[in-house]
Amino acid sequence: MKRHSFLFSVLSAFLLSLSSCEGDQTVHYAFTDLDLAHLNTSAGMPFLSSDSVPKTLYGIRLSLHPQEISRKGRYFDPNESSVVNDNPITLFKVWSDSTFMGQTPGTILNDHFMHFPGSYLHAERIEIGGSIEPTARYSPDYENNNFPLYTDVLLISDPNPGAYKFFIELTLENGSIFTDSTLMVKLY
């Protein structure tokens, strides 16, 4: 019986080693910085905009400057390869330095935004104290660009028309913090 178990273990290990030879890549990366820009979603998909945007179509693009840490395997299979953020975002905060929908400047406004990772089917509300998980998976060019160069948050509230400046802070797993602010934007 012991002998059978031993043979079974050897066979399993052999099969596992064969499956790992398949060549799918495992890619590790990390974000290195944060830059913010205005978005307009009037065309459906968000696009970079100037300093004046319809208030119900406003969004913020977070450029995340990903950097590859390691890549193992022979080829990238969009369905099989794993893309791992070694230092994921653990806390997301967005606020404004002016009164926003009756809330005092500096109040966390996470619940006024949704995270758009490139697919509306996978868009999610952002909770206060919550986080976001950027991914490049929904990009048509995922096979060639495996890391999310940017991710978007879209405004889902209807604020009073006016000029606003938004701040975003990302806390990463290792404790590092990226902060940036948008330029002043006129929401009309």
Place this chain on the structure above:
Amino acid sequence: MKKILFLFLCFPLTVFSQNDSLKRRMIGFEVVVPFEPGLSYYFQNTTSSLPDHAEILMNNHKNIGTRVQFLSAQFHFNDLISIEYAFTLDNIGFQSKDAFHEFQRAYPGYYLQEESKYANGTDGNGQGGYSLSYSKASLGVNIFRKGRDYLQPFISYCFGKGTLPDCKYSFKENASNELHINTYDFGKLKSEGFAVGINFKKYMDSDDPNLGYVGYYGIKLEYAHMNVFGEATIERSVLIGSSNTTQFNVKKKSNFMAVSVFLGLASKRDKRFLSDLKTTH
């Protein structure tokens, strides 16, 4: 499973019919091999009870040229009456309209994102379309016989299932970032209906007296009317608000006409072939 059962049922009966007494030989047995190329024309209409969204998903083009393959077995009684059981070998796929573009046309106030090619399977972009698979039990009469040519009208009761893939669509309002995500869960739908048609068969000459079978070929003209029904749900999730699930009844009618040719094998110990037996024994 159904097909395996069918084969197990068919072949013992066939052997039985070869070795039975002369009286039993009045009962003939035929199997139509699964080869029925032909021309099918589908025309369909949906009832107005469907929610608009589901209507789009279930609406289909009129098809010409769809292949329908049946495996069927016929029993003949005294060269006059025949009963038949047949079932489709695979789903009869109805070429669906591109639901994505249909939604866009139907809801101009919304933006639908064309999904990334890697999202297939999760976005369920209406792929596969609506399909039918069914069985039919038929009653036929040999109204005309000339030599080895037969004309056989029949009427069938059809029953089976309709399938529509579950799918998910997102609708973003053009005027805002408000997002609706609709998840359609159709499950299994039942189908029931009837078919009428006529078979024209030509039996081949049977020179070999030891051969228990005789081949035949023919042409079939058929009209079928199928009702597809069942329960389905739409979960409408509004990202800004709460989600709600709507259950609705699906009712759909499918009509099609098919002209097909077929090949079959008939048990030779049938009354129709008794003359062969007499001359050889």
